[in-house]
Amino acid sequence: MLRIVASASRPSSVSLLSVAHRRNLSSTSARQADITLTVDGKEVTVPQGSALIQACEAAGSPIPRFCYHDRLAIAGNCRMCLVEVARSPKPVASCAAPAMPGAVVFTNTPLVHEAREGVMEFLLSNHPLDCPICDQGGECDLQDQSIRYGSDRTRFHEIAGKRAVSNKDLGPIVKTSMNRCIQCTRCVRFANEVAGVEDLGTTGRGNDLQIGMYVEKMMDSELSGNVIDLCPVGALTSKPYAMQARPWELKTTESVDVLDALGSNIRVDSRGVQVMRVQPRTNDNVNEEWISDKTRYAYDGLRFQRLTTPLIKGPDNRFVTASWPDALAAIAAGLNQTGAKGNEIKAIAGHLADTETLVVLKDLINRLGSDNLASDLEGKYGNAPPVHGIDVRSNYSFNSTIAGVESADAILLVGTNPRHEAAVLNSRIRKSWLHTDLVVGMVGTRADTTYGFEHLGEDAKALEKFLSGKVKGEFAERWAQAKRPLIMVGSSMAEHADGEAVFGMLARYVAATGERIVREDWNGFNVLQRVASRPALYETGFVPSRAATSTTPKFIFLLNADEVDPASIPADAFVVYQGHHGDRGAALADVCLPGCAYTEKSSTWVNTEGRSQLGRAAVPPPGAAREDWKIVRALSEVLGVDLPYEDLVGVRDRMWAISPSLVRWDGLEGTSLEVAKAGLGSLMSNFYQTDVVSRASVTMAQCTRAFVTREKTSLEGLGKEPLQAHA
């Protein structure tokens, strides 16, 4: 079924019709010539090996299609893309036919029209006419194309009725309605190639062919939500979004995801004040066309457990709602009362803190005379400067760039499970592993990565042994010869007892290998951050000084810091929490200030490779919540240390002064070549719940039950009642 891979889904390092690899059957060598052909009277030049459909697209002739997708292998089974080729006796399926030099193609002739009509008639003969109750309505390829290319009547009046297919339970995310399936097999190809969950397939044959897993099983993949976007009909739709909205009611806002450090480009669809769904936006440099399930479905967490008004803890240890002036005055009073001076004033930045607020908060704390700028790293590691140092950007960035992963020929994973820490990046590694002879080695807790790897050991000792060349094996051999070796260190390493040793070891190794790992055209040393705020944290220098590390704080400002260890907060300290969810951080606080979630503010986010991107406000914040940087700015006035900016432009000027790359949105500044310093388990045990938004999400809780704790309870009925949520 699977044939050559379409161009966009091929790793960039591989040429068309690629050379012999271990995992490929063909041994023909690549010839990257351009060929010229005529489409509808227009001459068009495309690379050799392109599909005819790509040549037609290039000539500006739209071709209807169902099974063909740029990023998936070619199946050629829907037959919708038939075109007429001169001197060919029959219409040709343009997705499966290679563009040939000198071919004369017609896409707008009576033959083609008739062929499309015929195909459409067959597809619709078994497709239920339930568009009014179908969630795909309004964005359905079958609907659109049947109007554009189909006939207005059918010749099928089967006494026996239409084909009936049982629905499959694919888990809490994908809702199936298999009667609507037209068997384009896009989902099957996605699951097998991109997601690496080789459970989905086609069973039966002919009219009885159906998509499914044969056995009862859920689709256990972090990328499973993407099959919903891929499905050209309403067979696979979103369970949490089922019957919630119609596409034409939604306002779309282009934004950036912050639930991992990849900065996936997303489109937030909202209706009124509610986020209705999140969908991917194509960005070949970051997330291609995919997003992870957490990115897609944690949005219902934005409706629960929100902080909507300022809260002050009363004498009976209960929160009392307050007005903004009262809350800010209470903070000023608290600061006075504790008598905190200098480094005793501490700020802790959490996972979801945006760059603007980090800059403003850092200025405020510095003006109060403190350098105690901690972050909520695991355990006590956030209270000290990070072991990798932050002076050189390449020490904490993903230097090879996300797209650059595809050109690596050997990858060494150190203490990371990219499948959980950056699910979309993991699909790139899998893509490269499938189509090139990439080898992967792993030091750290063994994990299911969706591609093969050689496990080199669990701990720092194993890493030392490998780096000193004492390990024999295929991976070690290939690593030694690799032209573009890539080391990927998990951010958890900076939060590990052996972290300093590991980074030191790697730094010495990178330095010792000279030009092999770090050179002008290749920087193979990478730190994979898993938390959205950390790259910006390090970029803006939001780390404690050595002196501040040992100070016992008396006044603590938690900025979205929910992963902070409660034991690290002294009982007599005055604690302020600013954030959007009433989670662990708010429980520790004396005063809570309601901020905005990422869908409610326009702010800058820096991803793991150092790319700064602009998130945009899709919906207004709930209740009295305010934009985060403005809260800190207002607080500075109450505390008597006015910050010198009045508006967002002023804040961004300040960001420019700190690091110009912070406001060069969407671009990527190369990192310097200098690497000053460069069981290791991943700290992420539950992919689906890592931050306040995903912890508050019902869908993510269901995913946790289905895929992490694997509770046997039926998920039926859950999520069916309308959820009572504010905002």
Add this chain to the structure above:
Amino acid sequence: MLRLPRRLPRLSPPSSRLISSTAPKRSDALFIHRDTPYNNPEIAFKFDAQNLKRAQEIISHYPPQYKKAATIPLLDLGQRQNKGWTSISVMNYVAELLEMPPMRVYEVATFYTMFNREPIGTNFVQVCTTTPCMLRGSTDILNTTCAHLGGLKPGETTKDGKFTVIEVECQGACSNAPMMAVNDDFYEDLTPETTKKILDAFAKGEKPKPGPQSGRKTSENSAGLTALTTKPYGPGEFCQPEFQ
């Protein structure tokens, strides 16, 4: 005087009205697996020593990275060892042996109709009803078979588990139509009488001689040869004397 009720009852009143007006179209086999006491992944299956040797021999025909090419022969081997049907455990075992995702094996096993995914009787009777056999009276053969085995319907197994009867498409023995296959053997040129005889023999545990049951040899003309009736030339016959 007989009085008619004011409303005549309908001839076949539906007991309850369905919401949908379309009738379900059913396939003869399910293409999804549902766990049953006799067919679930918990039931262990392994090739016996002899079959394992045979399996390894089959696998050795293919390059090591394309081991999956052995899926069909291995499934067949598994089906034979598993009393003629391919259980989910057989499929899982083949997938494990060939180091491929189980789904790829399920796809193959559901695609090919000769992999029985439900248990069958000891004698698997497949009656051909495709056009040439039908023209030669396969309907009679099928009816005879079903009636003789105690009123089965095609697709059913006898209560004693000795016979399963199904209708199949062309088996490629059209010149000897009508025909049926019992397990691996073809019984051809059938009449209702010979069919009963064959079934009786199988019921007794015997195995009748496969092939045409009419007494003719393979697919020769049953009325005797009409061509090539004379003695064929021997070497040198009708040749110049010097070549004789």
